[in-house]
Amino acid sequence: MNYPSEFSLIDRCFRPLAGDGALDLADDAAVLTPPQGRELVIAADALVETVHFLPDDPAGSVGRKLLRTNLSDLAAMGAVPLGYLMTVAVPKERGEAWLQDFAEGLAADQREFGLSLLGGDTVSTPGPISLSLTVLGHVAPSAALRRSGGRPGHDLWVSGTVGDGILGLRARRGAIGDEDGYLTSRYRLPQPRLMLGQSLVGFAACAMDVSDGLVQDLGHICRASGCGAEIFSGSIPLSLPAKEWLRTKPGGLIELLAGGDDYELLFSAPAEAAVEIQHRAKACDTLVTRIGRLVSGEMRVSLVDIFGNPMPVQAGGWSHF
Amino acid sequence: MNYPSEFSLIDRCFRPLAGDGALDLADDAAVLTPPQGRELVIAADALVETVHFLPDDPAGSVGRKLLRTNLSDLAAMGAVPLGYLMTVAVPKERGEAWLQDFAEGLAADQREFGLSLLGGDTVSTPGPISLSLTVLGHVAPSAALRRSGGRPGHDLWVSGTVGDGILGLRARRGAIGDEDGYLTSRYRLPQPRLMLGQSLVGFAACAMDVSDGLVQDLGHICRASGCGAEIFSGSIPLSLPAKEWLRTKPGGLIELLAGGDDYELLFSAPAEAAVEIQHRAKACDTLVTRIGRLVSGEMRVSLVDIFGNPMPVQAGGWSHF
Numbered sequence: 001m002n003y004p005s006e007f008s009l010i011d012r013c014f015r016p017l018a019g020d021g022a023l024d025l026a027d028d029a030a031v032l033t034p035p036q037g038r039e040l041v042i043a044a045d046a047l048v049e050t051v052h053f054l055p056d057d058p059a060g061s062v063g064r065k066l067l068r069t070n071l072s073d074l075a076a077m078g079a080v081p082l083g084y085l086m087t088v089a090v091p092k093e094r095g096e097a098w099l100q101d102f103a104e105g106l107a108a109d110q111r112e113f114g115l116s117l118l119g120g121d122t123v124s125t126p127g128p129i130s131l132s133l134t135v136l137g138h139v140a141p142s143a144a145l146r147r148s149g150g151r152p153g154h155d156l157w158v159s160g161t162v163g164d165g166i167l168g169l170r171a172r173r174g175a176i177g178d179e180d181g182y183l184t185s186r187y188r189l190p191q192p193r194l195m196l197g198q199s200l201v202g203f204a205a206c207a208m209d210v211s212d213g214l215v216q217d218l219g220h221i222c223r224a225s226g227c228g229a230e231i232f233s234g235s236i237p238l239s240l241p242a243k244e245w246l247r248t249k250p251g252g253l254i255e256l257l258a259g260g261d262d263y264e265l266l267f268s269a270p271a272e273a274a275v276e277i278q279h280r281a282k283a284c285d286t287l288v289t290r291i292g293r294l295v296s297g298e299m300r301v302s303l304v305d306i307f308g309n310p311m312p313v314q315a316g317g318w319s320h321f
Numbered sequence: 322m323n324y325p326s327e328f329s330l331i332d333r334c335f336r337p338l339a340g341d342g343a344l345d346l347a348d349d350a351a352v353l354t355p356p357q358g359r360e361l362v363i364a365a366d367a368l369v370e371t372v373h374f375l376p377d378d379p380a381g382s383v384g385r386k387l388l389r390t391n392l393s394d395l396a397a398m399g400a401v402p403l404g405y406l407m408t409v410a411v412p413k414e415r416g417e418a419w420l421q422d423f424a425e426g427l428a429a430d431q432r433e434f435g436l437s438l439l440g441g442d443t444v445s446t447p448g449p450i451s452l453s454l455t456v457l458g459h460v461a462p463s464a465a466l467r468r469s470g471g472r473p474g475h476d477l478w479v480s481g482t483v484g485d486g487i488l489g490l491r492a493r494r495g496a497i498g499d500e501d502g503y504l505t506s507r508y509r510l511p512q513p514r515l516m517l518g519q520s521l522v523g524f525a526a527c528a529m530d531v532s533d534g535l536v537q538d539l540g541h542i543c544r545a546s547g548c549g550a551e552i553f554s555g556s557i558p559l560s561l562p563a564k565e566w567l568r569t570k571p572g573g574l575i576e577l578l579a580g581g582d583d584y585e586l587l588f589s590a591p592a593e594a595a596v597e598i599q600h601r602a603k604a605c606d607t608l609v610t611r612i613g614r615l616v617s618g619e620m621r622v623s624l625v626d627i628f629g630n631p632m633p634v635q636a637g638g639w640s641h642f
Contacts, residue, residue, distance in 0.1 A: 006640040029397070044455060073350045085363060122642075124369075125369045
């Protein structure tokens with residue numbers, strides 16, 4: 001009996017990634033017993049070649065970015081990863097070689113983040129590679145961090161450094177230098193802040209991940225929480241390469257605040273939680289920085305300079321349409 | 322504050338589809354309380370323009386086909402639909418008009434099948450429209466229908482009629498006539514056999530949905546169940562248009578058995594369950610037909626003619642690679 005090549009390809013590339021509940025990828029669906037007494041947290045993100053990654057990005061790093069952008073959504077909710085489903089549309093001529101590398105990247109990240117493949121679909125496309133991943137995680141009942149919990153007076157915090165994603169993309173396109181590859185790696189390989197997100201449950205009042213630019217994403221928190229926000233321009237955490245770039249580009253800070261692909265956590269908390277938050281972040285070996293505060297009044301984001309003068313920010317962030 | 326056009330588009334097109342747990346599509350993820358004492362069933366399928374649907378297919382029917390191909394996977398497991406996440410990659414120039422129609426199709430099917438949108442991602446692409454959907458359902462513990470439960474001696478059953486999908490695609494391409502639009506509608510609008518699948522739990526021994534051609538899909542059951550299968554060539558249920566086509570094309574039956582896009586249920590059961598299965602199918606208002614049996618020996622599919630002579634079938638079915 002002929003064994004269709006589509007399925008032998010799935011056997012070779014994806015079956016090694018399958019975990020509990022995946023039924024060896026040999027059934028129509030996965031069957032999962034949800035962890036008792038926990039709520040499910042589910043997110044889905046797509047990556048399209050030339051839009052979210054470049055044709056010469058290594059397939060392994062594309063797989064890892066696909067998984068990590070989704071894990072970053074779980075991190076923003078304070079959730080623990082459980083598993084994922086994935087659909088892959090790839091041109092026939094890229095076929096197995098690309099998929100093998102792609103799957104190896106996923107395998108490495110599965111081990112790092114403790115989850116496995118539950119199911120999916122592998123199809124051909126005449127167009128760019130189109131990837132979609134749905135990630136499942138879990139949280140204690142009613143414990144998920146939301147965007148709507150921010151209140152005027154809260155401190156505003158961000159993890160890691162801001163703006164490396166957009167600089168990494170520019171470096172990949174040859175527009176700026178990147179001798180040690182730091183910026184490229186920040187663009188290709190986001191660091192989902194899962195430990196931090198989980199340890200902020202009960203301490204952060206609201207949270208989201210910064211994927212489309214800090215100012216634009218902060219706008220989502222403002223709308224969801226019904227308040228405004230002030231960013232202290234002098235307190236934005238920047239990597240060394242970002243600081244160097246900024247020296248050559250006065251006024252460039254706003255570009256870093258509007259650039260996407262950072263995948264850091266943005267969250268607010270009452271001032272009295274500050275010490276505990278620093279403590280918990282340190283336990284996760286993750287930098288967190290107080291970059292501003294939520295304020296009452298109009299739902300807008302202002303940048304406050306070192307003299308305390310607020311300047312409304314119009315610059316947005318990434319929008320697909 | 323600028324509201325990015327990507328998000329106002331999501332508000333207009335997709336927020337009306339959001340249900341419980343979707344958090345108004347305004348957070349990083351959905352939060353879902355799994356039904357108590359049930360197992361989750363999860364599947365993901367992708368549709369790519371020109372591969373799975375044609376550029377001039379109405380966007381509304383594309384949305385419905387996307388949802389229904391996934392619901393067909395739930396049907397095959399005997400599961401009850403719960404919700405879905407979806408990622409949509411669409412060229413900027415197709416933009417909102419296409420997405421509005423697409424969402425209207427989904428809205429109609431959400432009402433028909435009793436589920437709602439939980440989350441997802443809407444992105445731009447330079448290439449063909451690429452859609453991915455992850456559907457969640459639930460079953461009683463250990464009750465999910467599997468492909469591996471078939472045993473030699475079981476009757477082999479199929480729902481509905483076979484081969485309309487491939488004839489519908491040919492009609493859409495102008496290769497054959499379709500005056501009343503029946504075949505086109507069978508290609509565009511699969512009928513997920515959810516009620517039938519649910520009522521087969523405890524009666525069918527194995528099940529799957531026929532999406533890549535009956536012979537090829539039956540091969541999956543043979544491999545999973547460790548047995549062979551005989552199809553009685555005279556007993557394949559055919560629609561009137563398929564019968565008419567077959568009259569003009571002697572020997573064409575194998576093309577119908579190898580053609581994809583039928584989305585019927587294929588299942589096996591011990592002979593003593595036959596009356597109960599007929600009874601339950603009738604209660605679901607769904608035709609089921611005994612088309613053969615599982616046999617011991619080699620894991621292969623044979624076609625048995627009206628004289629009882631088995632002919633090994635090499636013809637496969639749809640493979641993307």
